[in-house]
Amino acid sequence: MQPVPPLDTTYWQQRYEIGQTGWDTGAITPPLRDYFNQLGLPDSRRILIPGAGRGYEAEYLHRAGWPNVLVADLAPAALEALQTRVPGFPAAHLLLADFFALAPTPPFDLIVEQTFFCALDPTLRPAYARQCARLLRPGGTLMGLLFDTEFSQPGPPFGGSRAEYRAYFEPYFDFVHFDTATNSLPPRQGRELFICLKRKAVLAQDDR
Numbered sequence: 001m002q003p004v005p006p007l008d009t010t011y012w013q014q015r016y017e018i019g020q021t022g023w024d025t026g027a028i029t030p031p032l033r034d035y036f037n038q039l040g041l042p043d044s045r046r047i048l049i050p051g052a053g054r055g056y057e058a059e060y061l062h063r064a065g066w067p068n069v070l071v072a073d074l075a076p077a078a079l080e081a082l083q084t085r086v087p088g089f090p091a092a093h094l095l096l097a098d099f100f101a102l103a104p105t106p107p108f109d110l111i112v113e114q115t116f117f118c119a120l121d122p123t124l125r126p127a128y129a130r131q132c133a134r135l136l137r138p139g140g141t142l143m144g145l146l147f148d149t150e151f152s153q154p155g156p157p158f159g160g161s162r163a164e165y166r167a168y169f170e171p172y173f174d175f176v177h178f179d180t181a182t183n184s185l186p187p188r189q190g191r192e193l194f195i196c197l198k199r200k201a202v203l204a205q206d207d208r
């Protein structure tokens, strides 16, 4: 088995440069679109899309009038693609940054997950859950999709199961929804969980 290279800026930037972006659906996916559509009229909510890639969800929210949508990604090529496609997207909302280095100042109301968690080294999963909780205000929402399957190829993407994921999020979140998505894209049908988690009011001292 080939060793996994460090999943750093160089790795991800190169994936974009050589066009190895099999995760890229080219448009917002139905589960996220339907969730956004039921949020109602745009408001000042601060929304973070970490590991946003080319940012189709950010584009959708921006075009729908949501003013405070921020994306974070390590790869300049990913953010450049969003900027080129959507020139009106605020440059200040394109964060060329490591998700784990983001600060909760001010905190976010909503974090959107899609094929970012599965792209991380699995040893970072507990830190991902903790960092999402740290970035959200109490009662803030982490929503999106997690693969509920194992992959035959070495990752990324790295697969997993709902039981495994539950253990990461339970310390910080109340579970509103955590079940197989019903409106996935056909190749992902039955293989991904739709999650909607509310950050607990109080975090343990060590997790702030």
Ligand SMILES: C[S@@+](CC[C@H](N)C(=O)[O-])C[C@H]1O[C@@H](n2cnc3c(N)ncnc32)[C@H](O)[C@@H]1O
Pocket (backbone or CB within 6 Å): 007, 012, 013, 023, 024, 025, 050, 051, 052, 053, 054, 055, 072, 073, 074, 075, 078, 097, 098, 099, 100, 114, 115, 116, 119, 120
């Ligand atoms: C599999 S891609 C998914 C992109 C996008 N969410 C999508 O569904 O098209 C993972 C993305 O996460 C970014 N990424 C990986 N590690 C990161 C980190 N620590 N902080 C921010 N972005 C990261 C990569 O550059 C890449 O764009």
